[in-house]
Amino acid sequence: MRPADLDAVPDPTARCNGITRDTVVAAPPFRDVADNVYDSLHGRVWAGHNIVDFDSVIIRDAFAEIGRPPPEPKGMVDTLPLLTHWFGPRAGDMKLASLANYFGLGKQRHRSLDDVKMNIDVVKNCATVLFLEESLRGVVPTPQNMLADATIRTQGTSDPATNRDYNELVGSHVEEMMIDTTKQMDARSSGGSSGFVELDDVSTESIEIKVVVLHRSRLRRIFHHKGAQLQLSCPGLEVRWVSTQFQPNLSIVVDIPDNLSKVLEFCDNLAQSESPEARSNSTWKPIIKRYGNATTRPTVRLKIAMTIVNGNTAMYSTQICQKDCNGVIPKLASRKVDAAELESLQGNKVDAFFSLEIYDYKAKAGILLVAKRLDVHFLRDQA
CATH class of the missing domain: 2.40.50 (OB fold (Dihydrolipoamide Acetyltransferase, E2P))
Structure with missing residues (x-):
């Protein structure tokens, strides 16, 4: 959508999402789409990464600027504090881009739908690692055995290419976990x-x-x-x-x-x-x-x-x-x-x-x- 101040759109060379001044000139202002935004959000569960301190603040400010009450969520699922609490700082600053890089999911595009998909993939991978850590606590099998077990569990349930990607991901992090478990620091x-x-x-x-x-x-x-x-x-x-x-x-x-x-x-x-x-x-x-x-x-x-x-x-x-x-x-x-x-x-x-x-x-x-x-x-x- 078009911001009230077009100068708020920085030089495209400094952007990583491809949004330029020319892109937003023809877009509608927030006032014209506020009804649709409200209907989509009000009374629903909001989920995202750092939405409590960032996204929800932007939404409230946007509605305040046009003199309208903001939508209220039925509940919020903010993956930033959740993953910080359960997954810990092993992925660095716990930003979505850092977590995606940790799991080899590619670069963050900073576009809404792409970021939503990346957020879901990050949560899935964090859950996988946490499950394996809990399951393997006090047990030190070889990474090869764990990878073979993961292969057996996924055979026949999805596309073979997807299985290979998943197994490579699980295998790499199981190996990392085994090194961490057996190595005294x-x-x-x-x-x-x-x-x-x-x-x-x-x-x-x-x-x-x-x-x-x-x-x-x-x-x-x-x-x-x-x-x-x-x-x-x-x-x-x-x-x-x-x-x-x-x-x-x-x-x-x-x-x-x-x-x-x-x-x-x-x-x-x-x-x-x-x-x-x-x-x-x-x-x-x-x-x-x-x-x-x-x-x-x-x-x-x-x-x-x-x-x-x-x-x-x-x-x-x-x-x-x-x-x-x-x-x-x-x-x-x-x-x-x-x-x-x-x-x-x-x-x-x-x-x-x-x-x-x-x-x-x-x-x-x-x-x-x-x-x-x-x-x-x-x-x-x-x-």
């Missing part, structure tokens, strides 16, 4: 910390705040380090206490070493000097806190990553992995956090992998440290 190996920077590799001179433009020109400020979003890893943080009384919000308070303290203090000062959040009427909350006198070890709060689904259901995406007494972790030993398990961490040590997020909410501003993964050291009560 050190807690500091790159496989568990991809995308996270170790403190010895951080250069404060390379830390900057970049502005990302979101939908409807909303701005978000993100810490960058050497051209990528800054995410940190730090081993051996002692959990001072666990906060579960404000559920669904969960967090842990940990003691931090001097090198992490210096990096976080730099980020705190940088955010205060460059971010409009610091110049607003909100009270800036320091990222580091000391309890007792000034000589006590500094502490920070690590927030457990959470998404609210369907308005009232909390889904936690932080992963917990437990190291054994030798300090190694079976790759498939990771699981999602819950409040009861979190309380057992008090007094133990964790290797933390976390992001830094600038916020301004309810007259308070600052930096949130959001835990993406916690590698728990051998628990004391199991020693």
Whole structure:
């Protein structure tokens, strides 16, 4: 459809979906198709990838611009929080394009029907891997046996060419799973910390705040380090206490070493000097806190990553992995956090992998440290 402002259509060389200014000039404006859109969506279940925070917002804004109430869904199935919760971060940033690339489904075309089909294929493949992981937990057959079994199950039920493609897909990921299951991984190996920077590799001179433009020109400020979003890893943080009384919000308070303290203090000062959040009427909350006198070890709060689904259901995406007494972790030993398990961490040590997020909410501003993964050291009560 034709946007009110044709300048909203960027240079076609920067687009990956083939939509150009000439394409939209002859298209109808949203006002002319709003009735059809409303009838198609109202009272139905909406499904898609990141539809809670993106697509549904666009729909509401579009109807607001023409002075009409938006359609209301009967329910929403957002595959982004669902797959983040169940499938985990193994496919990277969990964007649809990243998941499609992980499963070899080709490039995302950013066209409605193509993206819907890709979304369905991604969910099918994620479900296949999750089913196999659960079925094979504690069992280590050869990938060849699993592939042969998959071939037997699919013979005679569909096109042979489709069977071959499916078997190749299942076989490749079964093999990957078997390698992960039989291979013991050190807690500091790159496989568990991809995308996270170790403190010895951080250069404060390379830390900057970049502005990302979101939908409807909303701005978000993100810490960058050497051209990528800054995410940190730090081993051996002692959990001072666990906060579960404000559920669904969960967090842990940990003691931090001097090198992490210096990096976080730099980020705190940088955010205060460059971010409009610091110049607003909100009270800036320091990222580091000391309890007792000034000589006590500094502490920070690590927030457990959470998404609210369907308005009232909390889904936690932080992963917990437990190291054994030798300090190694079976790759498939990771699981999602819950409040009861979190309380057992008090007094133990964790290797933390976390992001830094600038916020301004309810007259308070600052930096949130959001835990993406916690590698728990051998628990004391199991020693």
